[in-house]
Amino acid sequence: MSEQRKRAPGAELEAQYRAHGQAEPDAGLDRMIRARADQALARSRPRRPAPWIAGLASAGALVLAVGLIVQQTPPAPDMAPTAPPAPGVSDDAAPALRSAPRPARSAAEPQAGAARAPQAEAESAFMAELAETAPDAAARQLLEIRELIAAGELKAAREQLETLKNERPELEIPEDLARALKDPLE
């Protein structure tokens, strides 16, 4: 009996199956899957900066440079500072004070940073959770399997490897692992 013959369970049954076994996904499902496929490509495509970004960046840098120069230039002696100096500070000290960092501002910064800390922490935890991509999860599972082997729990390791292979058939199982877990009965 040829392989072809073995593969044909019965011509009339096959014909019946072909004729009446029709089923297909609905259009909505098709659309979702196609959109997902497109989205996956869009996500993996490297983003090219818009052509106007370079111009904008140059202009920004120029404005910043001019701003710094203006701020660091001491005022002319005949030009009194517009804001009154802090109490206890003489007029002579004003230019130095203007170029020095303002203590009130530098004290406020750590406070704002402290207020943002829990939020940033939550965000980073969320991102870390999202960042555990399928490959990361698989790598973690492989690590667990290695730990089981090291602990001599071969049966559990085999079971876990089997589950992993079922869940992720696309995954390459490292050769050493496959060898270590080869069932002696096989």
Next chain:
Amino acid sequence: MNDARSDDDLMLAYARGEARAFEVLYERYRQPLYRYLFHALGDRASADDLYQDVWSRIIDARTRFRKDRGFKRYAFRIAHNRLVDHWRALERQGSGSEFDERTLAAPAEQQPESSNARQQQAHQLREALMQLSTEQREAFLLQQEAGLSLADIAARSGVGRETVKSRLRYAVKRLRGLLAPGAEAAGP
């Protein structure tokens, strides 16, 4: 959508960023994969879920696909594994995956041009398939939809070639009996 490239070449092209390659591949496999899941489960809602999940896995793993894998085998293997997971989950929940006529969608019935006789036959076929054991149904569908050989089905199911052969023989015999003119589909 004509494209002479092989399935594997299309998958590799998609992995390189060619969206159209996916379109062609999807068009080639949407029906076989869906039929496989739908007839294995007998339930449109579950088939929809698993079908979407199978394609998501194919999409996510696109860059890891290698040409020597053979896309058809690869896709049906993922589908098979998802089915097994699904059945295991049902077992754990303690609910059987028995055939429930109410959960069966009726694609043919949704087409106004279908005749009553045709609808009846399609319904009978689905009913008959659901009366096979899970293993027999799986073997039959893998053969019909994926065109897998006995050896391939055996490898996928983790049993010997002779076991698959016997499952198929039994499945065919049972289906023939159930689908013979005048046969009444008995309860599971």
